[in-house]
Amino acid sequence: MEIGFAGLGKMGKNIVLQMLEKQHKVVALNRSPAPLDEVVGKGAIRSSSLKDMVSKLSGRKVVWLMYPAGEVTDKAIDELGEILKSGDIVIDGANNKYTDTIRHYETLKSKGISLLDAGCSGGPSGARNGMCIMVGGDKNVYESLQDLFKGLSVPEGFLYTGPSGSGHFVKMVHNAIEYGMMQSLAEGIDLVANGPYKGVLDLGEIAELWNHGSVIRSYLVELSARALKRNATLDGIEPYVEDNGEGRWSVNAAVDYAIPFSAISSSLFERFTSRSDKHFSHRLLAALRHEFGGHAIKEE
Numbered sequence: 001m002e003i004g005f006a007g008l009g010k011m012g013k014n015i016v017l018q019m020l021e022k023q024h025k026v027v028a029l030n031r032s033p034a035p036l037d038e039v040v041g042k043g044a045i046r047s048s049s050l051k052d053m054v055s056k057l058s059g060r061k062v063v064w065l066m067y068p069a070g071e072v073t074d075k076a077i078d079e080l081g082e083i084l085k086s087g088d089i090v091i092d093g094a095n096n097k098y099t100d101t102i103r104h105y106e107t108l109k110s111k112g113i114s115l116l117d118a119g120c121s122g123g124p125s126g127a128r129n130g131m132c133i134m135v136g137g138d139k140n141v142y143e144s145l146q147d148l149f150k151g152l153s154v155p156e157g158f159l160y161t162g163p164s165g166s167g168h169f170v171k172m173v174h175n176a177i178e179y180g181m182m183q184s185l186a187e188g189i190d191l192v193a194n195g196p197y198k199g200v201l202d203l204g205e206i207a208e209l210w211n212h213g214s215v216i217r218s219y220l221v222e223l224s225a226r227a228l229k230r231n232a233t234l235d236g237i238e239p240y241v242e243d244n245g246e247g248r249w250s251v252n253a254a255v256d257y258a259i260p261f262s263a264i265s266s267s268l269f270e271r272f273t274s275r276s277d278k279h280f281s282h283r284l285l286a287a288l289r290h291e292f293g294g295h296a297i298k299e300e
Contacts, residue, residue, distance in 0.1 A: 007066030008035035014127035086112025105164035119171020130154035136167030176250035183267035204229035
């Protein structure tokens, strides 16, 4: 196939490298030159803008976007709406908010252009070697590109999820579940590290053991073992945890539809807590204990 690909971040660059390995013709676009130079060195065709990219594609145009959610993707969709023609296809493979995806779908549909939302899981390693892909949009458009998704996925690792936005919605919830699983692992290993056998147990070996036959074996446990074997005390890592939006969007959706979401909501709020060790709420808790019970206050 011929594919225009815009956005060569950690995932995007590796997806392009996998596409090239599978003999697809890729016209690539990226703001920073280094990853663009890398994929061009592997056989991709360089482009300088979305318009230039589309001009280098023949027949029915297929453009894969891998841009950050929000304004950057909004602008790219608007521009492609002016450049592409009826019958062409846009694939949004990034983690965009599903309600924005539905809006983008309607914008392009009014011009005869199709949009598929492809939620891609597996991280940079999966992007390079085989992902799990969740695809929403018009089914006939999905079916026309089914071989592309199959080739970029692990066996049984791709699925048509349903109407526009559903691919990004399923990926959003997937990432929210990831928040909860990560928080559970972090708390459990913290207890192993600092409980009654503090300083005695080998955390990396324990995490490695859990990934062989235990009921919690998983890729996240594998990554925990890898990190702890490399740095058992995690020295040099600031306890500051970002979130990229999917957890917040999922919590908001759970509120909108009155779905209990306790564990995942808590894991999101723990990330907020990590960003400051001097929270006003903690100060107030200490002050309240002093007020009602005369408990001592530790001064800074």
